[in-house]
Amino acid sequence: MKKSLPIGPIVVVVLAALYFVLPLIATLNFSLSMLRGVWSFEAYRVVFHDERFRSTFTFSVVAALCTIVLGALLIVPTAYWVRLKFPRMRPLVEFITLLPLVIPPIVLVFGYIRLYNSSSILPFTGSAMGTNVLLVLGYVVLSLPYMFRAVDTGMAAIDIRTLTEAAESLGAKRTTILFGVILPNVKAAVLSGAFLTFAIVMGEFVLASLLNRPAFGPYLALMGANRAYEPAALAVIAFAVTWVCMGMLQVFGSQTPGRRRSGRSLFRFARRANR
Amino acid sequence: MASVGDAAASEDQRATLADGASRRSFAWLGVAPFFAFALLFLIGPTVYLVFGAFQDPTGALTLQNIFDLFTPQIMAAYQISIEVSLASALFGALFGFFIAYAIVHGNLPTWVRPTVVTFSGVASNFAGIPLAFAFLATLGRLGLVTLFFRHALGINIYSYGFNLLSFSGLTITYLYFQIPLMVLIIAPALDGMKREWREAASVLGASRGQYWRMVALPVLAPSLLGCFLLLFANSFGAVATAYALTGSSLNIVPILLYAQIRGDVLYNPNLGYALAFGMIVITGCTNLLYLWLRARAERWQR
């Protein structure tokens, strides 16, 4: 069959690119106008010279990675077992995962301060490390809807029942099934959840500022309070650097040595073994 | 003979029962962390909110806050919130689906998918003041695109009734983070649409429309509905962007809520909690609707 130029998809992607890139160009344009009448990177120079930019950015990147790992560890088994064993529990789990979208984060963080302050049973806020842990847990809560929906949708696309039975019939243990069979097959889904989580944590403001941790979100807000050009430069920088970090996540995440991307390989192997 | 067979059968039965029991207890272990986590870090603060909705500033129980929700101003706010959320979720789901399909099954060069997917990751969280400002700088009265149309093409889009600071302008801005969210979440599901189905359908004589109507969409329906629900809730809770863009002219619930909970002035946090409680109720109802629709869509998959 002759491979014709996919006009439809190309048009769609080009139009989408226009819609998404134009506002960024407008922001970039504004950020380059700090010095009157000339294009200059003055706004960027001011931003990069700020030591707080580097320290808060690093803090948020580390927090984001911790959130992704913790979130994946929490959600993938849950989604798997709910789908496999407790399908009737699914509506409850889904409702819980949708709660963070409508509960204002400010209510969440006030709840945390009241429940876990220095005079409670779990004194998270008593120490800096404890507050960091609480912050990451809060981030996991915020990313719950996206992570769960991505993983759940990914699991719907593969037949986990057959995969599980096949692996069991080959004598695999529970953990092997989860980490050796299921996880690689939902890798794309977990990755897309990870991207969303990363972006959320980088921009998050309310939790970080009220728990008083030196994260990137409060720094962005501080810069944006009374400056005109630096916030635009910051927005562009944050966008670009976050994109690069995600690119790296994508590269490291989809490396599957010696295994094809589709999940059908194990499928066929299992079917052949059972014949 | 029968007794041996029976014994063997019952032993098998007992074995599978015991096996099942241990499997089930193992499975409980699997979901327990999630529920413990949810209880400690999500339900806990929510309970605090729900109680707050039924208390007055002195702490006494009251239904007054709930009654206060039914004032015309707040009802109008809920209505606009729902309308904006529906509009942005609908268009976000639609456009997001097309883009996701284009990059997954569109035979585009291999670098397109990772680029679009990572970009979507970043764009899905580009919201609040930076997004509002970016759109003001693009489609505002002195925005880049507006000026381009005026100077290069001689068209003044504002004279045609377009206004960024309006319902449609807000929806267009919301799409900036709704579409990427849809792309990211539906792409893995589209991965699962096997090429063999299309081939089998065409071998059996189905046209493209019939393939979509009778094979692809029913399979995708639960995922599509789930994503639509997520987009709706996402938009329903978004406040920073709307606030930064339409500030004092658009009256949506999260803005009211924020004004009460963190208000600079007339500060009634209990009313704020009641507003948030109302949002939870609405999300709960949408969830129920989604479950019912999904149950119908998943019937054939059993």
Add this chain to the structure above:
Amino acid sequence: MTQFHKRAAALAAALSLSTAIVAQAQAAGNQSMDDLVAAAKKEGQLTTIALPHDWCNYGEMIDGFKKKYGLTVNELNPNAGSGDEIQAIKANKGNTGPQAPDVIDVGLSFGPTAAKDGLLMPYKVSTWDEIPDDAKASDGAWYGDYYGVLAFQVNKDIVDNVPKDWSDLMNSDYANAVALAGDPRSSNQAIQAVYAAGLAAKPDGKPEEVADAGLDFFKKLNKAGNFVPVVGSTATLAQGTTPILIHWDYNALASRDTLKGNPKTEVVVPNSGVVAGVYVQGISAYAPHPNAAKLWMEYLYSDEGQLTWLKGYCHPIRFNAMSKAGKIPQDLLDKLPPASAYEKAKFPSLDAQNAAKAEITGKWDSVVGATVK
């Protein structure tokens, strides 16, 4: 000295006599300065909230405090509003971690309500008697720190004819130009702006009448197409969406300095309807570092502290007493808008503020805010 300053000075003089005795007793009750410094140094840290560095030159204030006494300053949430600060105190009751604020800086109307809820620890600084009486609580729970008046900041690149008064804003020259720096349903700054517009129309009305006149003004402004409903900021001013921004003069002047002429902006105090807004300081009743908090207050109300605020274009509360004593350098005075502009400033009383707020926040949506379709 200007009329306004004369009036304030007379008031201060009349009352200082009666408060002198109380102040004496108070000073005897206060620790000596050295003891306070030692106790504060032992605590080692001060936690502040809602102090952006560009607001009233708090950046320099905090640096000066750190350098003078060697304490660390833990700055929470610079973008917090007055309501956030009160909520932060309430939420952190029993929490001595770094999320609990020691000191707050809130709008005038928040002082009495916070004191009533038992959230403030009374303290009277050594310069207590130089603070005007209507700007402090008699028991020392809260006390005024600085004030400013509402002004127009105009982007000269876009607007040629700079408006001089509220009525000028209705001019067709200013289509799609005028914006507030907050949401009038929740932001103190925006509400006072509406009140100021009303004051220009009805200078002698009761608070509710003035509020209604202000709402009416903005309704007409919106109908004329001159009002932009965006929450204005320095960025939107420079970008062009909100070329005329109504906010506190100290914010406007600081913003003018940040922009460094790109674009050139002019700050104008309107001819009529000049409303002054006072902010107040308070120490949290649950402050984890009470001595550091008290030392901070002493620093703020010292000559050094008050002049630092003046450098940020905010009129410190001891302005009259200090200028009478000749403590204010002329070059600082020159940087401010002319003193004549402040002569007509009105300080709305607490009751007037509360009444006006109720009116404006309740009626904004129905009177001005068009349901956006």
